[in-house]
Amino acid sequence: xxxxxxxxxxxxxxxxxxxxxxxxxxxxxxxxxxxxxxxxxxxxxxxxxxxxxxxxxxxxxxxxxxxxxxxxxxxxxxxxxxxxxxxxxxxxxxxxxxxxxxxxxxxxxxxxxxxxxxxxxxxxxxxxxxxxxxxxxxx
Amino acid sequence: xxxxxxxxxxxxxxxxxxxxxxxxxxxxxxxxxxxxxxxxxxxxxxxxxxxxxxxxxxxxxxxxxxxxxxxxxxxxxxxxxxxxxxxxxxxxxxxxxxxxxxxxxxxxxxxxxxxxxxxxxxxxxxxxxxxxx
Numbered sequence: 001x002x003x004x005x006x007x008x009x010x011x012x013x014x015x016x017x018x019x020x021x022x023x024x025x026x027x028x029x030x031x032x033x034x035x036x037x038x039x040x041x042x043x044x045x046x047x048x049x050x051x052x053x054x055x056x057x058x059x060x061x062x063x064x065x066x067x068x069x070x071x072x073x074x075x076x077x078x079x080x081x082x083x084x085x086x087x088x089x090x091x092x093x094x095x096x097x098x099x100x101x102x103x104x105x106x107x108x109x110x111x112x113x114x115x116x117x118x119x120x121x122x123x124x125x126x127x128x129x130x131x132x133x134x135x136x137x138x139x
Numbered sequence: 140x141x142x143x144x145x146x147x148x149x150x151x152x153x154x155x156x157x158x159x160x161x162x163x164x165x166x167x168x169x170x171x172x173x174x175x176x177x178x179x180x181x182x183x184x185x186x187x188x189x190x191x192x193x194x195x196x197x198x199x200x201x202x203x204x205x206x207x208x209x210x211x212x213x214x215x216x217x218x219x220x221x222x223x224x225x226x227x228x229x230x231x232x233x234x235x236x237x238x239x240x241x242x243x244x245x246x247x248x249x250x251x252x253x254x255x256x257x258x259x260x261x262x263x264x265x266x267x268x269x270x271x272x
Contacts, residue, residue: 053257
């Protein structure tokens with residue numbers, strides 16, 4: 001009875017010994033992802049921003065406009081047609097003219113599309129507009 | 140005697156490692172799937188009020204970006220010439236207006252803006268082709 005209990009205990013201890021390196025590595029991976037990664041934001045359309053060498057960090061607490069490569073536009077999390085978008089943005093800017101706005105546009109989208117959104121923003125009086133880009137190492 | 144006591148106490152307070160490993164694995168999976176390493180930056184876009192632009196007309200550095208390339212004063216301008224040609228004027232803080240023709244991708248436009256910023260441009264306003272709406 002006593003012997004079998006001790007055998008059981010040593011068997012458990014040896015399992016622990018073998019599993020320790022695994023836990024160490026899993027913990028290291030966990031800490032790596034915690035520190036190095038940032039939680040991905042949910043984007044209503046798939047967007048791959050243009051590469052740029054600008055240094056300024058992207059702000060996250062801003063009203064976000066997404067422009068997909070096929071021209072679809074989303075304000076925040078809702079996809080909108082162009083006319084509805086113009087109205088929604090005018091209403092949002094009128095409610096708070098100083099709020100920062102960022103445009104997350106795909107690199108393949110036509111610049112003219114983005115410019116027409118900028119003109120809409122200009123017409124509604126917003127002055128804090130940023131275009132989101134993706135970091136590219138300077139050559 | 141002492142030894143026997145110690146072993147019996149430690150086996151009494153043993154905490155199983157398996158639930159801990161389960162939780163750590165789930166956390167690891169969560170962070171692996173949700174984290175992103177894309178380094179997002181942002182570029183200031185000038186949206187000047189239309190009224191403030193007219194009285195600056197002679198100071199504005201007007202550039203045109205068409206499918207044939209970048210033009211300044213009607214002459215073609217290569218990206219690596221921007222610094223040589225425009226540095227002195229950009230240093231005075233004159234605003235830049237970049238007129239972009241239809242058919243230009245956003246990335247090309249951002250590359251030109253990068254080059255202008257690198258030469259010291261402070262405010263770059265984008266303009267669409269005439270009669271865009």
